[in-house]
Amino acid sequence: MDYLSQFEELKAQKLNLDLTRGKPAEDQLDLSSSLESLKVDEYGSDGIDIRNYGQLKGLSECRELGSMILGCNKEYVWAGGNSSLTLMSQYLTYLCIQGNGDGPWSAEERASILCPVPGYDRHFILSENLGINMIPVPLGGSGPKLDVVRSYVESDSSIRGIWCVPKHSNPTGETFDKETIEGLIEIFSNTKKKSMIFWDNAYAVHDFIDSKPLEDIFSIAEEKGNEDLIVGFGSTSKITYAGAGIGFIALSKSNQASFSSFYSALTIGPDKLNQFRHVKFFQENDLKEHMMKHADLIRPKFELVNKWLEGQVYGSWTKPTGGYFILLKTDPGLAKRVISLASELGLKLTPAGSTHPYGIDPQDEYIRIAPTACSIEELHSAMEVLVCCLGLAYQENSK
Numbered sequence: 001m002d003y004l005s006q007f008e009e010l011k012a013q014k015l016n017l018d019l020t021r022g023k024p025a026e027d028q029l030d031l032s033s034s035l036e037s038l039k040v041d042e043y044g045s046d047g048i049d050i051r052n053y054g055q056l057k058g059l060s061e062c063r064e065l066g067s068m069i070l071g072c073n074k075e076y077v078w079a080g081g082n083s084s085l086t087l088m089s090q091y092l093t094y095l096c097i098q099g100n101g102d103g104p105w106s107a108e109e110r111a112s113i114l115c116p117v118p119g120y121d122r123h124f125i126l127s128e129n130l131g132i133n134m135i136p137v138p139l140g141g142s143g144p145k146l147d148v149v150r151s152y153v154e155s156d157s158s159i160r161g162i163w164c165v166p167k168h169s170n171p172t173g174e175t176f177d178k179e180t181i182e183g184l185i186e187i188f189s190n191t192k193k194k195s196m197i198f199w200d201n202a203y204a205v206h207d208f209i210d211s212k213p214l215e216d217i218f219s220i221a222e223e224k225g226n227e228d229l230i231v232g233f234g235s236t237s238k239i240t241y242a243g244a245g246i247g248f249i250a251l252s253k254s255n256q257a258s259f260s261s262f263y264s265a266l267t268i269g270p271d272k273l274n275q276f277r278h279v280k281f282f283q284e285n286d287l288k289e290h291m292m293k294h295a296d297l298i299r300p301k302f303e304l305v306n307k308w309l310e311g312q313v314y315g316s317w318t319k320p321t322g323g324y325f326i327l328l329k330t331d332p333g334l335a336k337r338v339i340s341l342a343s344e345l346g347l348k349l350t351p352a353g354s355t356h357p358y359g360i361d362p363q364d365e366y367i368r369i370a371p372t373a374c375s376i377e378e379l380h381s382a383m384e385v386l387v388c389c390l391g392l393a394y395q396e397n398s399k
């Protein structure tokens with residue numbers, strides 16, 4: 001295959017393509033367009049006027065919606081503003097400045113967090129901005145490798161937590177199994193100072209093929225009285241509207257009590273009109289059926305990426321059953337080159353290294369592909385470009 005000639009031909013086309021961010025496409029957003037025309041009552045079941053301040057934990061019906069999405073007890077769930085990432089940032093900031101009973105993290109000489117890799121770049125940026133030291137730990141197909149997690153936690157008392165995307169993980173696509181969940185709880189329940197498992201369940205209901213279920217970490221933790229270890233997150237960003245949905249945080253009763261004084265200084269209450277609209281929307285639209293409509297729009301895009309990659313011989317890649325990403329693994333030292341070649345052809349890819357803390361992918365081998373946001377036609381062109389650049393990078397490397 002003459003990738004160099006193909007490269008020149010594609011360059012002449014002056015393409016403008018983007019496979020960077022995991023966003024819903026327009027047709028997915030259209031699935032929720034009736035949200036805007038829903039007439040909401042002024043009073044929720046709590047009897048409060050939803051147009052006014054108040055109800056810090058969110059409307060009780062909306063907390064119930066959050067518990068359905070996150071798959072945990074409603075009593076744990078608060079419904080917040082439009083983004084789970086904001087709630088993560090607020091909770092992490094609270095731990096840094098106030099702490100949850102063991103002093104603020106920022107008062108420590110060093111506070112560290114384990115970061116399963118490849119992982120979600122925004123978790124890493126958030127941690128870095130707050131001065132938290134990040135330690136990468138490998139994922140093994142059904143969650144982080146427990147022996148590595150254990151040896152780090154046992155040998156480094158600065159470790160106060162771990163980031164997890166337990167279902168259709170961003171970007172590996174894996175779902176944590178029960179043994180891993182039990183292992184994480186056991187390991188983190190034995191730390192000298194209180195630690196936390198950040199359970200970012202962003203893709204809790206986002207299967208596009210039959211998928212292995214995720215166990216409820218709160219129920220497992222509760223059995224041994226360890227529910228204080230967990231802080232869960234999720235949102236309707238990829239269910240209804242990204243940026244105009246509802247974010248959720250899930251906390252044990254005692255963690256709620258200590259977080260609420262910090263949180264109540266940040267807001268006098270969430271947007272309950274939007275919360276009520278979402279409640280009504282899911283009274284009229286079954287959540288499972290709604291997600292199946294998303295799945296029908298997303299699945300062909302993942303199939304198309306897989307078909308393009310199967311049609312060539314370089315690299316290996318994931319075949320997720322849900323979520324928003326495919327992870328392409330090249331030979332060591334080639335990811336940056338592929339991404340830079342693609343950029344010359346007008347295809348934007350997430351920067352090499354963004355799957356790792358501090359932007360350092362030590363082997364320079366991971367490329368995250370986010371196929372949902374573009375149309376099938378654009379995806380087709382984007383994959384033609386990516387496959388050409390992959391082939392060219394491998395050929396250059398073999399010279």
Ligand SMILES: Cc1ncc(COP(=O)(O)O)c(C=O)c1O
Binds near residue numbers: 082085200234
């Ligand atoms: C793992 C993960 N968490 C959180 C988010 C963002 O969530 P939200 O829109 O609720 O802030 C994303 C978005 O891509 C994500 O992949």
